[in-house]
Amino acid sequence: MNTTPPGGDYAPHLHEHRAPVEPARPVRAVASAAAAPMRLADEFFYLAHDDQSGRSRLFESATAHGLAAALLAELCWERRITFEGRHVRVTDPSPPKDWLQHLVLDRLVAEPRHTATRTWLAFLATTAYEQVADRMWQRGMLRQQQVGRLRRRIIYIPTDMNTAAWSWARLSYQLRNYQRLNAFDVALAGLALHTQLDPILLDGAPLAARAFLREQVEQAPVPLRDLLADLGAVVGGAVLSHRTT
């Protein structure tokens, strides 16, 4: 197979690695793109952590801001919000089915005085990790393990390696083979690119694959590109203003 049309099936040859249990979520008719059975923030969480050990692949602030952007992108996907330049606008305040999406949208509706995408990225980043992990844990995608001194720290480990590795395998394969990504994967690849997580997708791949990734992400719809630009700026800002606490 040479190309995957947008909205089409994922690389079928990889299906044998796919999760035995399809994530349980009613497939909804979304106008433009594939009815994705996956949620962006969950997949980004998997991408940003080792599929076996659950260890972080990315520095903390980038993971947090990436998850925050993924949550906003989920709402954009659900047609509740859109991005206009550097600002978020709520287009439809009706509650989404997912509790976390509902929670985020509620905050956006309740705080109309804040419209800057950056402000929301910074705000959501403070809680996004716990919230997304919680959502995934509730759906049986992660399990908790207590580690560290006095077992006080909780880390999350994927319950199924194959489910966890699936997004990585799919993106990595398609980018290396210059196959067009569908809308969901463009968003996921965009999050990876702007949090500087892309080396794990393209480890050892030729420079052309990197250029192909950029090209794919640049074809994302304008609102998503706006969100990604802000994500890149926030992550860059976090690098510049870092202090050890």
Add this chain to the structure above:
Amino acid sequence: MSHSKPDTVSAVLARGRLGIPSVVFFVIAAAAPLTVVAGGATTGYAVTGVTGIPVSYLLVAAVLALFAVGYVAMSRRIVNAGAFYTYVARGLGRPAGVGAAMVALVAYNAMQIGLYGGAGAVTAQFLNDRYGWQLTWWACALAVWAVVAVLGVARIDLNGRVLAVVLVAECVVALTFDAIMVTHPADGTVSFDTLAPSHVFAAGIGAALVTAITGFVGFEGTVVFSEETKDPRRTIARATYIAVAVTGLLYGLSAWAMSVATGPDRIVEAARADGTDLIFNLVSPYLADSVITVARVLFITSLFAALLSFHHTVARYLFALGRERVLPAVFGRTSRRTGAPKVGSLVQSGLAFAVLVGYALAGADPIVHLFFWITVTGGLGVLILMTVTSAAVIGFFARITHAEGSWRSRIAPGIATVALGGILTVTLREFATLLGVEPDSPLRWAFPAAYAAAALAGIAWALVLRTTNPDVYAAVGLGADSDTGPLRAPDAVRQPA
């Protein structure tokens, strides 16, 4: 819009924001007070032979306070961690901005690498005196270098609490020493001779002034924190003035106290004989050995804090320029695990290593030729940057509509530009005195020429970008925001009403 409901977003984002003390500790740590008092001032006396060092510190503090007025006013409108060159780009145009960025890279690298000379020599001597270990300065410098290089890539800096403790200890030590020196004057009388304003017009004052400016480098870092402070309008301004005032008074007092203890006429001679040991030797008859040992250790830790701070500064500059694509994009990459500006950090460490090896092979003196020469060259670069930035502040406020009074937007930056320009002129004229070389030595031109070359290369590169890559050119000075453009003012989080 109604503000009656609690603003939870602002409340959450305000957590962990910095107050005035944290910002002051961060920037004074980079200025490294004990390094300046024990190392900078003594070596300044010794190399330049100028006795007006104390009054120079006070004069420079006054000029920098004036500079800070416009600088801080501009920082309220521009948020970017690459402060100086961003300001120059916005105030005097992008070519000047890229030129300033290159000057800044040379200057901060010089500050950082020069400090290795001090750290190596002082550590080697301490280990020799205390434990009888016969180590060369460069072995110690390379050991410190290795630690800084590792911490740089791991993105670890000294945290606020550690810095606060060390800094307060340094100040206590310096003030205790000052009290002892002033109460034990050389000829039984306390002389104010080295504080006389007449020194400002004496020969060699340019060398003394740039030595003093070198001691303050780091204070300009306050604006880097503007986005993370509780109240950007007030915190940064007050922290900057406090940092300048505290360091200025401490440096002036300590340099003067040393001249009291030796006698103003013998201070140069004593500094040449004792070097960086001078201050410790002057007070050791009156203090327990353990106190002196603690002070020496603090001297080393202050050097280390400054080294690490300037290392991070250079790495961040390289990262910001990489994000803008002014430098190759690879500089804009971070370490995936730690989020360190990896390439910038490694390049800085590589450069420092090469210079250290070069000095070791050449058998040059670590204190005079590396610590003093290279850090004052860094100080000269920062002086150039501050002069240009001061002019940029005027240019910036002339271009925009604003509500700042004319004191902040024109008068103070104007006086600061003239004063800094004056210091720059006398410094260049007396650079031979500063280096302690013959007036016809080619070295006196070599160091300033490095900045001219860097500035011209930056300007030329900006002009090339303007024709070949307008997108990159347009993003000059935006740093990490090069994809989005600056976002300022309308958002309530950063500009509390």
